[in-house]
Amino acid sequence: MDSGTAVADRAVAFPGSVREALDAMTACPQATLVAGGTEVMTLVNSGALRPSCLVVLDRIEELRGVWFGDQEIVLGSATTCADLMQSDVRGVLPALAQAARSIASPGVRSRATLGGNLLSGKRPGGPAAAAPTRDLLTVLVALNAVAVCRSEQGWRQLPVAELYARDGGVNLRPGELLTALRVPTCGGRQGFMKVGTRAGAARSLVTFALAADLSARTVTCAIGGFSPLAVRVDHAGQWLAEHVDWENGAIPDPTTYPRFARLIAEGLVVPGSAGPAGRTTVAVPQSYREQAAEVCARRALVRALPPAGWLEQVAQYQQRAEFVRNRARVERAERGLPPEPPVPGQMPGAQPPGGGLSRGAGA
Amino acid sequence: MSEADAGEAGAHAGAGSGGWPTVDFELTVNGAPQRVTGAWVGENLLFVLRERLGFTAVKDGCGEGECGACTVLMEGRPTTACLVPAVAATGLAIETPEVHAVPQPDPVAAALAVHAGAGCGFCLPGIGMEMRALLAHNGKPSAAAIRETLSGHRCRCLPPERFIAATRDAAKTLAHKQAQARAQADASAQDAQDAQAERELQAERELQAEPQPPHESPIYPRVPAQAGERTQPGGRARAGENDSEHEQAGARS
Numbered sequence: 313m314d315s316g317t318a319v320a321d322r323a324v325a326f327p328g329s330v331r332e333a334l335d336a337m338t339a340c341p342q343a344t345l346v347a348g349g350t351e352v353m354t355l356v357n358s359g360a361l362r363p364s365c366l367v368v369l370d371r372i373e374e375l376r377g378v379w380f381g382d383q384e385i386v387l388g389s390a391t392t393c394a395d396l397m398q399s400d401v402r403g404v405l406p407a408l409a410q411a412a413r414s415i416a417s418p419g420v421r422s423r424a425t426l427g428g429n430l431l432s433g434k435r436p437g438g439p440a441a442a443a444p445t446r447d448l449l450t451v452l453v454a455l456n457a458v459a460v461c462r463s464e465q466g467w468r469q470l471p472v473a474e475l476y477a478r479d480g481g482v483n484l485r486p487g488e489l490l491t492a493l494r495v496p497t498c499g500g501r502q503g504f505m506k507v508g509t510r511a512g513a514a515r516s517l518v519t520f521a522l523a524a525d526l527s528a529r530t531v532t533c534a535i536g537g538f539s540p541l542a543v544r545v546d547h548a549g550q551w552l553a554e555h556v557d558w559e560n561g562a563i564p565d566p567t568t569y570p571r572f573a574r575l576i577a578e579g580l581v582v583p584g585s586a587g588p589a590g591r592t593t594v595a596v597p598q599s600y601r602e603q604a605a606e607v608c609a610r611r612a613l614v615r616a617l618p619p620a621g622w623l624e625q626v627a628q629y630q631q632r633a634e635f636v637r638n639r640a641r642v643e644r645a646e647r648g649l650p651p652e653p654p655v656p657g658q659m660p661g662a663q664p665p666g667g668g669l670s671r672g673a674g675a
Numbered sequence: 676m677s678e679a680d681a682g683e684a685g686a687h688a689g690a691g692s693g694g695w696p697t698v699d700f701e702l703t704v705n706g707a708p709q710r711v712t713g714a715w716v717g718e719n720l721l722f723v724l725r726e727r728l729g730f731t732a733v734k735d736g737c738g739e740g741e742c743g744a745c746t747v748l749m750e751g752r753p754t755t756a757c758l759v760p761a762v763a764a765t766g767l768a769i770e771t772p773e774v775h776a777v778p779q780p781d782p783v784a785a786a787l788a789v790h791a792g793a794g795c796g797f798c799l800p801g802i803g804m805e806m807r808a809l810l811a812h813n814g815k816p817s818a819a820a821i822r823e824t825l826s827g828h829r830c831r832c833l834p835p836e837r838f839i840a841a842t843r844d845a846a847k848t849l850a851h852k853q854a855q856a857r858a859q860a861d862a863s864a865q866d867a868q869d870a871q872a873e874r875e876l877q878a879e880r881e882l883q884a885e886p887q888p889p890h891e892s893p894i895y896p897r898v899p900a901q902a903g904e905r906t907q908p909g910g911r912a913r914a915g916e917n918d919s920e921h922e923q924a925g926a927r928s
């Protein structure tokens with residue numbers, strides 16, 4: 313850290329908008345960004361970090377909350393884990409809500425943010441940091457989320473998995489702010505499971521998330537928690553998609569569940585698929601971790617795709633999503649919250665919006 | 676809270692000695708404004724509450740968010756104070772255990788004293804805050820809900836069952852108190868109605884009736900003197916409360 317001479321005339325900034333935040337970051341390049349502060353303060357309290365200037369992000373309305381659109385759901389980066397557990401999110405992105413609920417304790421969740429969860433840990437070239445757990449990342453990878461970053465140079469959008477280097481460090485450029493995550497809407501059959509070091513609030517050993525896209529008839533799943541990264545397990549997803557009766561919304565063969573779980577657990581050691589990248593977060597024997605992965609995968613699959621009857625559930629989901637969409641729009645207007653999410657016009661690789669979110673030209 | 680206020684906090688920032696920049700700001704603790712001057716930007720809320728402002732019911736256990744001893748309510752939500760930069764709490768309503776337990780313990784503090792009295796007590800202020808936050812939105816929490824809510828609080832002394840029992844007890848007392856308050860409100864509304872009716876009746880009577888002849892108190896009717904009873908000199912002449920008390924006391928003795 314620099315000495316007193318480098319201290320800007322303001323040691324704290326409380327920007328009220330993304331624009332002001334970028335200005336504050338330019339004014340004080342060595343500033344520490346603080347969203348909820350749960351990771352930053354752990355480092356500060358232990359003496360590993362000595363901030364000389366804070367930019368506090370928790371008052372930026374633009375970055376807080378969830379925008380429910382027809383094509384995509386936009387999650388503001390400063391949305392807290394407690395907010396992610398709320399009923400609207402639970403209805404539309406059940407796996408994400410479950411993951412948020414599995415993180416730490418209510419006292420931490422009320423401050424810990426989505427952005428902080430994804431961005432805690434090492435920066436390229438930065439000091440060594442404790443291997444972070446990023447439980448929300450596993451879900452976002454399974455849901456094909458896109459991270460949206462903003463800097464003075466403009467917008468940058470990239471698949472969320474590409475935010476990280478091989479060793480789990482965060483590839484955020486200096487002066488860049490993570491504004492939001494864009495999640496394409498899908499049929500709502502999602503599952504998340506975590507095995508931690510104990511039953512209560514605990515760091516994860518293994519996390520597993522799964523999402524089925526009913527129109528494309530594909531299953532995407534991701535495993536994480538054993539390292540700072542989360543990885544897609546595509547071969548298992550493809551195998552599963554072939555064993556699903558998409559017509560009737562069922563999994564006819566009951567052995568599909570354990571066989572799928574086995575595939576996931578084996579994937580833990582297959583190089584190039586889900587092999588441990590970077591350092592592990594919690595040290596346990598590999599056999600135990602494999603078993604945990606197997607259990608996670610099986611349970612998440614049962615949650616997401618029970619043996620039968622999910623066509624009705626999908627219909628219900630769609631009704632609920634429609635309801636949430638409309639109500640959220642009205643509520644935003646009533647409470648004077650920003651109507652537009654902090655993202656640029658088009659999601660990369662998305663179809664042109666057919667009545668989707670209408671967006672301005674960006675901030 | 677407003678951004679302008681929050682911005683003010685930063686405006687008073689200065690460079691402390693040796694690269695420890697300091698800030699002046701104001702916190703709202705238990706409803707009262709508290710000025711903090713010359714605090715390092717990296718100071719956490721726990722430190723500022725305990726060491727600078729003297730709210731020592733907030734306990735310092737781990738400084739990592741693991742133990743929950745430092746839990747306070749921020750805007751009504753349980754928050755581990757050790758993980759909040761104090762300056763970032765500007766403009767948010769902070770509640771510490773003091774406001775609930777001093778000088779009169781509230782139902783939660785009372786229930787903890789009953790069920791968790793055998794422990795050292797270090798974790799209790801934090802657990803109490805968590806319980807209050809839980810009971811504020813769930814009047815009858817299940818054991819599972821209590822366990823999940825309290826899972827971020829480490830207690831070295833007591834098993835979790837104590838805290839489940841304490842939460843249930845506190846919930847009952849709170850429900851009882853609320854019912855009582857409601858009944859009282861109803862009753863006082865009824866009383867007010869009765870009083871009004873009585874006043875009207877009285878006014879009517881006064882209008883109509885002749886002055887009433889003096890009569891004996893209907894509440895303390897004169898009791899015929901019994902054998903062996905002490906008579907108060909002049910007591911009978913003053914028909915009133917004291918008098919009848921003496922009578923009763925006399926009758927008992």
Ligand SMILES: Cc1cc2nc3c(=O)[nH]c(=O)nc-3n(C[C@H](O)[C@H](O)[C@H](O)COP(=O)(O)OP(=O)(O)OC[C@H]3O[C@@H](n4cnc5c(N)ncnc54)[C@H](O)[C@@H]3O)c2cc1C
Nearest residue numbers: 345347348349350351352416424425428429445447490740
């Ligand atoms: C007791 C405890 C238990 C935990 N258990 C779990 C667990 O079980 N599973 C799990 O996944 N996690 C767990 N965590 C980690 C927790 O999820 C993170 O600490 C939290 O999500 C970080 O969010 P924050 O807003 O507090 O981040 P902060 O501490 O404010 O920030 C973290 C980092 O991200 C940067 N940053 C934040 N927002 C942005 C942004 N918008 N743009 C650019 N940079 C940004 C900051 O500069 C900082 O470097 C636990 C943490 C604690 C303290």
Ligand code: FES
Nearest residue numbers: 736737738743757
């Ligand atoms: S001191 Fe804050 S949680 Fe332990």
Ligand code: FES
Nearest residue numbers: 794795796830831
């Ligand atoms: S009573 Fe001693 S730590 Fe809980």
